[in-house]
Structures are given as C-alpha cells and as structure tokens.
Amino acid sequence: MRKGYFGAFGGRFVPELLVPPLAELEQAVDNILPDEAFEKDMDQVCREFVGRPTPLYLCRNLSADMGFDVFLKREDLAHTGAHKINNTVGQALLARHMGKSCLLAETGAGQHGVATATAAAMLGLDCIVFMGALDVQRQSINVHRMELMGARVEPVESGTRTLKDAINAALRYWIAHQSDTHYCLGSAVGPHPFPLLVRRLQSIIGRESREQMLQQTGSLPDTVVACVGGGSNAIGIFHPFIQDTGVELVGVEAGGRGGPDDHHSSTLSRGTPGVLHGTHTFLLQSIEGQILPSHSVAPGLDYPGVGPEHAFLKDSSRARYEVIHDRQALDAFNLLSRKEGIIPALESAHAVAWVSESRDHIRPGSKVLINLSGRGDKDLDIVREQMAEV
Ligand SMILES: *Cc1c(COP(=O)(O)O)cnc(C)c1O
Numbered sequence: 001m002r003k004g005y006f007g008a009f010g011g012r013f014v015p016e017l018l019v020p021p022l023a024e025l026e027q028a029v030d031n032i033l034p035d036e037a038f039e040k041d042m043d044q045v046c047r048e049f050v051g052r053p054t055p056l057y058l059c060r061n062l063s064a065d066m067g068f069d070v071f072l073k074r075e076d077l078a079h080t081g082a083h084k085i086n087n088t089v090g091q092a093l094l095a096r097h098m099g100k101s102c103l104l105a106e107t108g109a110g111q112h113g114v115a116t117a118t119a120a121a122m123l124g125l126d127c128i129v130f131m132g133a134l135d136v137q138r139q140s141i142n143v144h145r146m147e148l149m150g151a152r153v154e155p156v157e158s159g160t161r162t163l164k165d166a167i168n169a170a171l172r173y174w175i176a177h178q179s180d181t182h183y184c185l186g187s188a189v190g191p192h193p194f195p196l197l198v199r200r201l202q203s204i205i206g207r208e209s210r211e212q213m214l215q216q217t218g219s220l221p222d223t224v225v226a227c228v229g230g231g232s233n234a235i236g237i238f239h240p241f242i243q244d245t246g247v248e249l250v251g252v253e254a255g256g257r258g259g260p261d262d263h264h265s266s267t268l269s270r271g272t273p274g275v276l277h278g279t280h281t282f283l284l285q286s287i288e289g290q291i292l293p294s295h296s297v298a299p300g301l302d303y304p305g306v307g308p309e310h311a312f313l314k315d316s317s318r319a320r321y322e323v324i325h326d327r328q329a330l331d332a333f334n335l336l337s338r339k340e341g342i343i344p345a346l347e348s349a350h351a352v353a354w355v356s357e358s359r360d361h362i363r364p365g366s367k368v369l370i371n372l373s374g375r376g377d378k379d380l381d382i383v384r385e386q387m388a389e390v
Contacts, residue, residue: 003192004026004192004193004196005192005308006195006308006309006311006312006313007311007312007315007316008273008280008311008312008315009273009279009280009281009308009309009311009312009315010192010195010279010280010281010308010309010312011191011192011278011279011280011308012191012192012278012279013191013275013278013279013280014191014278017175018171018174018175018191018278020178021174021175021178021183022191022192022193024098024178025098025182025193025194025197026192026193028094028097028098029094029193029196029197029200032094032097032098033094033197033200035097037097038093038094038097041093041097042089042090042093045089045093045122046086046089046204049079049089049122050078050079050085050086050089051077051078051079052078052086052204052208053208053212054073054074054075054077054078054205054208055074055077055212056071056072056073056074056208056209056212056213056216056369057071057072057074057342058070058071058216059071059072059336059339059340061339061340062335062336062339062340065339066355066356066359066362067359067362067364067365068359068362068363068364068365068366068367068368069217069365069366069367069368070355070368070370071213071221071367071368071369071370072342072369072370072372073205073208073209073212073237073369073370073371073372074372075205075233075371075372075373075374076342076344076345076348076372076373076374076375076376077375079118080114080115080118081345081374081375081377081378082111082115082345082373082374082375083202083205083232083233083236083371083373083374084111084112084115084186084232084374085115085118085119086201086202086204086205086236087115087184087186087187087198087201087202087232088105088112088115088116088118088119088184088186089118089119089122090197090200090201091103091119091182091184091185091197091201092116092119092120092122092123092125092182092184093123094182094197095125095182095184096123096125098182100125100180100181100182101125101126101180101181102125102126102127102128102177102180102181102182103116103119103120103125103126103127103128103181103182103184104127104128104129104130104170104173104174104177104181104182104183104184105127105128105129105130105170105183105184105185105186106129106130106131106163106166106167106169106170106186107129107130107131107135107142107163107166107186108131108132108135108162108163108166108299108302108303109135109139109142109299109300109302110131110135110139110141110142110143110145110146111142111299111300111374111378112186112187113129113131113142113146113151113153114142114145114146114149115186116129116151116184116186117129117145117146117149117150117151118149119184120149120150120151121149121150121151126150126152127146127149127150127151127152128151128152128154128173128181129146129151129152129153129154130154130156130166130167130169130170130173131143131153131154131155131156131166132155132156132159132160132161132162132163132165132166133155133156133157133161134160134161134162135161135162135163135166136153136155154169156168156169163303164291167277170183171183185198186230186232187229187230187231187232187303187307188202188230188231188232188235188307188309188310189230189231189277189279189281189303189305189306189307189308190277190278190279191277191278191279192279195279195307195308195309198232198235198307199232199235199236199239199307199309201236202232202233202235202236202237203235203236203239203240204236205233205236205237205371206224206236206237206238206239206240206241207240209221209224209237209240209369209371210240210241213367213369217367219367220241220244220246220247220367221241221247221367221368221369222246222247222248222363222366222367222368223247223248223249223250223362223366223367223368223369224237224238224241224247224248224249224250224369224371225250225251225252225351225354225355225368225369225370225371226238226250226251226252226351226370226371226373227251227252227253227254227298227301227347227348227350227351227371227373228251228252228253228267228268228301228306228310228321229254229265229298229300229301229302229303229306229347230303230305230306230307231251231306231307231309231310232307233371233373234251234310234371235307235309235310236371237369237371238251238313238319242313242318248320249313249318249319249320250319250320250321250322250354251268251310251313251319251320251321251322252321252322252323252324252350252351252353252354253265253266253267253268253269253301253306253321253322253323253324253350254266254295254296254297254298254301254302254323254324254326254329254350255323255324255325255326255328256294256295256296256297256325256326257295257325257326257327258325258326258327262295263292263293263294263295264284264294264295264296264323265284265294265295265296265301265302265303265304266323267281267282267283267284267294267303267304267305267306268282268306268310268311268314268321269321269322269323270284270323271283271284271285271304271306272285273311274289276291276304276305277305279305279307279308280308280311281305281306281307281308281310281311282305282306282310282311282314283304283305283306284304284305285304291304292304296326297326297329297330297346297382297386298329298345298346298347298349298350298379299346299347299382300345300346300347300373300374301347301350322354324350324353324354324357326386328350328353328357329346329349329350329353330346330349330383330386330387331353331356332344332349332350332352332353332356333346333349333352333376333379333383335352335356336349336352337376342372342375343375343376343377344372344374344375344376345372345373345374345375345376345378345379346376346379346382346383347373347374348370348371348372348373348374348376349376351370351371351372351373352370352372355368355370
C-alpha cells in the first residue's frame with residue numbers, strides 16, 4: 001500500500017504551508033512512537049493516569065435476554081469517561097518527545113477539547129482550543145472544565161460558528177505557530193499521518209480486548225461492534241482483530257431522525273467519495289461537492305466525514321457498516337442503564353442498539369463484543385429533552 005493510503009483512501013490533500021509540520025509529525029510517528037523510551041512513558045501514563053487496562057464486562061442480564069453473550073469493553077471507565085483520552089495523552093507525550101511546548105486542538109461539543117486540556121495539564125504543556133462561538137455558548141460546562149485545567153478557549157466567530165470553522169481556525173493557527181505547537185487532532189481523520197497516529201494510539205483498546213477475551217472466555221469474539229463518528233474508537237477496537245478473519249467487524253453510523261430527506265451522519269452507508277479536511281474518504285456532499293450538514297442525537301457522531309481506513313475496510317468488505325437512528329439509540333441508552341446499571345454515552349448507545357435490533361439474526365450462544373466508548377452522564381440533558389418530545 002502507498003504510504004499514507006488505505007487502498008484508494010487517505011493521503012494528504014493540504015495547502016503547501018501545512019506540508020512542513022505534517023512531514024515533521026510523520027517523522028516523529030515513524031521514529032519516536034516505536035521507541036522504547038516513548039513506549040515506557042506511554043505504558044506508565046496509561047496505567048497510572050488513564051486507568052488502563054479498562055475492564056471487559058460480560059452483561060449477564062442482557063445476555064440472558066438476547067440468547068448470546070454480550071461483552072462490553074469499558075472505555076467509559078477511562079479517565080474523563082471516554083476513549084478520547086487514549087489519543088490525547090499519546091499525542092501529548094509525542095509532542096513532548098518532539099520538544100513542543102503547546103498543544104492545539106479544535107472541539108465541537110467540547111469532549112475532545114476537555115481530553116486535550118487534561119493531557120496538557122498532566123504534562124505541563126500550554127493548551128489552546130478553538131471552538132465555534134455557538135458551541136461555546138451551548139457547551140459552557142465543557143468550556144469551564146477546559147479553563148479549570150489551564151487551557152485557553154478561543155471562540156471562533158466565522159461561518160456557522162461551529163466545528164468546521166473551529167477546524168479552519170486551528171489550522172491557520174498551526175501554520176503560524178508550528179515550531180513550538182503540536183496539533184492534537186481528535187479522531188482517525190485528516191491528512192497523513194493523523195489517521196495512522198490516532199489508530200496506533202487507540203489500538204490499545206483492541207489489544208486489551210483480544211487478550212481479555214482469550215483470558216476470560218478462552219476464545220475470540222464472533223462479532224466486534226463499535227459506533228463510528230470520525231472512527232477512532234472503532235478502528236481502535238477493530239485493528240487488532242483484522243487478521244482474525246473469523247471475527248466479524250461491524251461499524252455503526254448515526255442515522256439521525258430517519259427518513260430519506262432527513263439529516264443524518266451515515267457517511268459510509270449513504271455518502272460518496274471526496275476530499276474533506278485533507279483526506280480522501282467518504283463524505284456527505286451535494287452533487288456540486290459542497291459539504292452537507294450532518295445530524296445525530298449523539299454529538300460525537302455528528303461529522304460529515306469519516307476516517308479513510310474505514311472507507312478502505314468497507315471497500316474491501318473486511319468490515320461492514322450499519323445505520324441506527326436517534327430513536328433506536330435512545331431506546332438502547334435506556335436498555336443498558338436499566339438492565340446493567342451502566343449509563344452509556346449516546347454515541348456508544350448506537351452500537352448497543354445495533355446488537356439489540358439484530359438479536360434475531362445473531363447466532364444463539366455466540367460472543368458479541370461492544371466497544372462502550374464512553375459514559376452517558378454528559379448526555380442526560382439531551383436525553384431528557386428528547387424524552388419530553390414524545
Ligand atoms: C467522540 C466520541 C465518539 C466518536 O468519535 P470516534 O472518533 O468515532 O470514536 C464516540 N463515542 C464517544 C463516547 C465519544 O466521546
């Protein structure tokens with residue numbers, strides 16, 4: 001495969017001014033990441049700060065109802081309550097090994113901004129987070145969290161004052177400050193080497209899961225299921241199972257409110273190939289190539305692109321991608337809370353929902369592993385609002 005590509009997807013489609021910092025980062029990914037000193041630091045931070053390994057949990061009540069074994073990889077128990085921290089502590093450590101003193105991030109709902117601010121505080125790095133001015137208003141608690149941990153939050157007043165405007169502002173800032181600043185991208189998206197870097201850092205989820213399944217059950221799972229926004233938690237749990245051809249991989253995208261004309265975030269299932277944020281992948285776009293607005297009840301799934309490796313896994317049929325609507329995700333949110341005493345993030349609830357909706361097609365006695373990417377405390381206001389609507 002060409003470097004930086006996953007089959008026909010991936011690459012580095014960026015303005016010339018972004019080539020030098022990306023080339024420097026590529027060097028660091030090739031040389032620092034595999035280095036023993038880095039691995040030792042990473043291992044220690046994962047154990048002592050993030051709380052790894054996260055448990056593998058057999059849902060006894062849900063399994064009894066379904067007729068097959070449902071396992072959860074408990075990323076909701078990682079520090080800050082989701083898998084995003086695996087990526088940000090890894091990139092923060094890499095930045096320090098590269099001699100950078102500042103972490104730069106963009107954020108939509110604020111989850112990635114909080115995870116970046118957390119990692120920066122722990123390692124004593126400066127942190128600047130660009131956030132659409134509208135999101136700053138809507139997510140004031142996360143702004144407060146970031147500021148508590150010493151990050152500077154920069155509201156972006158251009159465009160729709162949301163995530164894509166924040167990304168543009170962050171890229172402009174990086175061009176001007178590349179000598180001392182690392183851009184900490186939040187998912188397995190963007191130009192090479194980001195999809196590869198984020199996958200390497202999130203693959204710890206799949207490596208631990210694989211070992212825990214073998215240790216706790218004596219065999220590999222039959223099916224691995226994860227929600228797909230940008231695709232980082234999914235590629236993280238999928239990747240160590242890719243060579244295990246007997247293990248089925250299922251990515252679950254957000255179908256939004258449902259109906260053919262409605263807004264959704266089903267990039268792989270209903271999008272077309274194109275270039276967004278520096279990478280060739282599947283997108284939601286008009287016939288003229290304009291990016292279409294996306295929607296999901298889960299803020300972390302609301303993105304009109306997807307990581308290029310998922311485009312490749314879909315194209316090569318190694319993974320398949322399914323769609324779950326807002327309403328089904330909300331049902332699964334309630335189901336897991338009530339049955340198991342675990343309140344899932346609305347994002348993760350999409351993966352739970354696919355398993356629940358597919359129960360009649362899953363072989364009795366088989367083993368299904370779900371990546372529980374995060375906890376749902378952050379979503380209680382959204383859920384309450386949605387419940388009031390029906
Ligand atoms: C951000 C987020 C996601 C979506 O991001 P991916 O890169 O697709 O993993 C999923 N789950 C949770 C809990 C999140 O915070």
